[in-house]
Amino acid sequence: MTSGPDDATGGEGPPGSDPPTTEGVDVVSCTRCPRLVESRSRIVNGVGPADAELVFVGEAPGANEDSEGEPFVGRSGSVLDDALREAGLARSDVRITNCVRCRPPENRDPTGEELDNCRGHLARELAAVDPAIVVSLGKVPSEHLLDRSVAVTSEAGDVADVRVGDRPYRAVISVHPAATLYDGGQRETFFETIARAADLAGVGGDDGGQSSLGAF
Numbered sequence: 001m002t003s004g005p006d007d008a009t010g011g012e013g014p015p016g017s018d019p020p021t022t023e024g025v026d027v028v029s030c031t032r033c034p035r036l037v038e039s040r041s042r043i044v045n046g047v048g049p050a051d052a053e054l055v056f057v058g059e060a061p062g063a064n065e066d067s068e069g070e071p072f073v074g075r076s077g078s079v080l081d082d083a084l085r086e087a088g089l090a091r092s093d094v095r096i097t098n099c100v101r102c103r104p105p106e107n108r109d110p111t112g113e114e115l116d117n118c119r120g121h122l123a124r125e126l127a128a129v130d131p132a133i134v135v136s137l138g139k140v141p142s143e144h145l146l147d148r149s150v151a152v153t154s155e156a157g158d159v160a161d162v163r164v165g166d167r168p169y170r171a172v173i174s175v176h177p178a179a180t181l182y183d184g185g186q187r188e189t190f191f192e193t194i195a196r197a198a199d200l201a202g203v204g205g206d207d208g209g210q211s212s213l214g215a216f
């Protein structure tokens with residue numbers, strides 16, 4: 001998908017040896033999804049380092065995210081922060097983004113058309129960051145990235161090859177952190193998945209980021 005005339009992104013990052021930046025892939029103006037333009041108060045772009053080895057992809061901004069302008073804040077964000085900490089990582093070590101950048105009305109799932117509309121924005125972000133591992137947080141992002149039905153509970157921790165835009169990525173399937181709030185039994189699954197993803201990406205842990213996993 002190419003940018004339409006109603007898209008506008010930030011400028012290109014600084015040249016030379018300056019730190020990498022994703023400024024050029026932040027969406028600052030987009031009206032492709034009329035229903036979401038009505039329901040959003042802002043476009044919520046991804047946050048985190050421009051060269052992160054681990055990128056988390058959620059579904060869409062909720063009320064807290066729409067209010068604060070950052071993905072995965074509130075209770076789900078706290079669970080994600082806890083799992084990252086246990087894996088030896090801070091939120092500031094990873095990049096966190098969503099399949100769609102505008103809050104759906106009444107927190108409904110984004111439609112297939114809305115997911116397709118926003119996929120180009122995600123593709124540009126992933127291409128700029130070039131992570132070792134992409135983690136799909138929940139059913140909607142997992143099925144969007146893998147392009148098939150996904151049983152996230154039974155497939156959590158599995159690795160899949162996905163293509164976003166014209167680039168391949170390795171994705172780790174995960175339950176949504178909110179699932180741990182409603183079903184305590186999912187907490188261990190979620191924490192183990194995040195630790196595995198960090199290990200596969202070669203980040204976090206007590207050994208300075210050296211992966212302890214061999215080929216998988």
Ligand code: SF4
Nearest residue numbers: 030033101102117118
């Ligand atoms: S969800 Fe994505 S494609 Fe749709 S209006 Fe928002 S930024 Fe644009």
